[in-house]
Amino acid sequence: MSDSHVEVRKTYKLLIDGALARSESGRSYEVTTAAGAFLANVAQGSRKDVRAAVVAARAAQANWWSATAYNRGQVIYRLAEMAESRRAELAEHVALSEGLKPAAAQVTVARAVDRMVWYAGWTDKVAQVLGGANPVAGPFFNFSLPTPSGVVGVVAPQESSLEGFVDCVLAPLCVGNTVVVLASQLRPTPALLVGEMSTTSDFPTGVLNIVTGFTQELTPTLASHEDIDGIDLEGVEGDAADALAKVAAGSIKRVLRPRGRHDDPTSLRRLRAFVETSTVWHTIGQ
């Protein structure tokens, strides 16, 4: 029977404002496996798609941040549950995209799921680790709290199509930012699967927006967009990061420079990258 079944292929779309949609440009590009075989036609996002994604992310940010940290944790944990139940599918795409053996791909997927669980647990602890009371010399109650930068643009790693993607996206989401992410250009399908899962994980629309397409074409738009507050350049290769960092300086963005895959997984570098410290003074007296 299985021999006679003609495969129904999936159209891979952008995720903008909670909707899976083709590029407004109508363009798509061919994505191949690591071995060079046809894998899928994927939407080739345009500058206007990036713009629409930023509008969605901005609109969603205040509510995502004002949701309780507990609620954000539950949403991210739900994503882990969805990913766990689709591990086989994720592993297949990671194996095809990254050219890994099935066992190695499964290990990668398991680590990615664990990473989701790790971030699910951070939402309601960041304030306790990064914030605190300040003993100022005077009759004041003074405390500092970490608050999100706002809308964060992420250039996802080109190589690590799932694990790297999850890490770069969930760190800013976890602390209350909303995200516009450019998925790996050559290996976008694992990221798109995570995007699909996010639409069934209680993520409010617009919190996570995924644009696929040509990194070189879209990164200048992301770096220069004045309504983006921070940018993670992890997936930018070579000297391009310098140029983009300069562009980002135009609107005083917080910039996270690429560091490759040697990052310590227990480091809080990514969590700290897109938080601001907000300090309140209050008088004390009868």
Next chain:
Amino acid sequence: MTQHHLANSELGSLDYDPAPESAQIAKLKGAYGLFIDGQFTDPTQHEQFASLNPATEETLVTVAHASAEDVDRAVASARKAYDTVWSKTTGARRAKYLFRIARIIQERSRELAVVETLDNGKPIRESRDVDIPLAAAHFFYYAGWADKLDHAGFGADPRPVGVCGQIIPWNFPLLMAAWKLAPALAAGNTCVLKPAETTPLSALILAEILQQAELPEGVVNIITGDGSTGSALVEHPGVDKIAFTGSTEVGRLIQQRVATTTKRLTLELGGNGANIVFDDAPVDEMIEGIIDGIFFNQGHVCCAGSRLLVQETIADEVLRRLVRRVEQLRVGDPMDKNTDVGAINSAAQLERIKELTAFGESEGATRYTSSCALPDKGYWFAPTVFADVTQSHRIAREEIFGPVLSVLTFRTPEEAVAKANNTNYGLACGVWSEKGSRTLWVAQRLRAGVVWANTYNRFDPTSPFGGVRESGFGREGGRHGLEAYLNV
């Protein structure tokens, strides 16, 4: 402005038809054994005791009475699990077990709420909306810490303590189990938990949940019994840490017993919380807060706001509104979704409340008691407010642990602080005012582990809870709650 009083009867007289939750949801078995090494086992002495429904005085189930021998078995099981499994399980893996437990509590929340209400007598609205969701939230919160202990501020790679003996009270049975187990397991300890004699059921359902979560055998052992069981657990040489929540009286004994050992100890004991009301308080919300502060869970709350300190200028007005509101409370069948105040947990507790309130009257305080009808069977006490109470009255000095509020007055913030602090306890206080600077001034001076401003009886897994002075030591909840279970 002149005040014309509306007759109390005009409030809330739209009669609500009974809206009872179904007791069938509890799916109780006839008898429960001891949960040791991942299995329910018979007690070695084959002794059983009954757990009653305090609202009807009917037996719900019989549970095993754990002897010293059983305690030994439980501790041995916890030790083995610690040595062979749990201390070698990574934080990330421990986290996932805790997340599972949290999820199963959410999934079985309705059943747990019904069990809790049947066994404890608290209104189903509270077990459904407070106890059970908070218990799940505690597991969620500490699940997240299990793989992040390096970031908790206790130095790099903090180690667990070992085997923990945990003894919990009857007022929030499942929630207290969660407060004890979640941080202990996250930090890498194994546990022997003893629920209270009158409320063992939800802990036994939790044991089933631990099985469903496939928590490795022996990591948590749950043994039912009375004071002698608790005593055997405290004295057991194989226990590295004791965590106790209960009365100051028993806490003192426990501290004496472990004083000459290397056992770590945390105590969460009694209280006699003051709710301080200034004349600029948001009055409607303040009245609700006072009501919640003393009548939530029939006043069986160690941090209950049992003393109301009102600024003299508004004392009459506050008392009038308070009495009107007390009269509105719906007292009765805890299983009815519209019940505000349920049954007193046990005959013994009811006796104590009656005894102390009798003192209130004989010492000259003015008593207002709700005119609500009380059921014939079961243990009941109508919500009561005493006015004209002074610092020297027994009802102001002792912890009543029931639905009884004492009202005192003050004139200045200093006087309010002095009166609030004039107790050996120091668990929680409330401050009601729209003036933030004064609230913080008062909070700084209150000798209490928790100060609530314009709210009362708020609990959250991220927020540390615990007392000063004779209300105990150690904190539960929050980042601070990890310290008790880490060898730091």
Next chain:
Amino acid sequence: MVIPDASTMPAVESEAQLRALLAGLCGVDAVGAEARAAKLATRSIKRSTKRAALDLAISMVDLTALEGADSPGRIVSLCTKAMRPDPRDPRVPSVAAVCVYADLVAQARTVLGDSSVKVAAVATAFPSGRASLRVKLADVSDALDAGADEVDMVIDRGAFLSGRVGQVFDEIVAVKEVCGRAQLKVILETGELVTYDNVRRASWLAMLGGADFIKTSTGKVVVSATTPVALVMLEAVRDFAESTGHLVGVKVAGGIRNSKDAIHYLVLVNETAGSSWLTPDLFRFGASSLLNDLLMQRLKQQRGAYVRPDEFSGD
């Protein structure tokens, strides 16, 4: 029962005195108020209480048609339905009133005749309230001349928010005077007042000015009635009754579309102002689609099965 006594109404003699009186009202803690409203929403209303509540709610509806496109035919349909919400079941009570713009009052009056259903007219440059007092009073007179029993006026939110409370007060007093025996409902438009403190102060301001009802909203701004806002207004009428003896009604309007919400409001009334307010004389729902849902739930209680929306007319 409290007997209204005009002599106990505090006299407002100056804007400064009025401002001081409003500033002296105690604050509302938003967290506490919202928690209280949410807690009351967990009341479980079942069986005979639910049946009684549904009928009570129907009798409290101000059936509302406030669209620019409303046709005379729609008003006829609306008034017919107001008198007999379920043509097949005479036990279903009439609604309290129909609520229309002044130009449609005469027609509504003709259809309703001398039935128990009142004609309420929105007036005073509804919904924005942006017109001169002369125009506002003319608007009210038009409505009364055409046969309105009740007038739903809007306050000048701009004046209130900028602190010109005397102006707001004077307008209410002037409208009340024109109203004569007609009932005056004062719309606070709480969605534009934003804070609960403002809601409490505006409630007292309106009651001191002579409002027979205080009403949450026009239904024409983004935020309409909410349960915490209703809670604060119910506390205000309760406290006002205690201090003056005057029982002022509350009308919640906008966004109340189903029976569950309506019953939540009745619980709120019952446990805040008290059962004295559980009458169409003192509590109203300003709504259009709510009535059909109440009728559907009522029928469901009788039949034991959920019914189709098409059981009842669309208007």
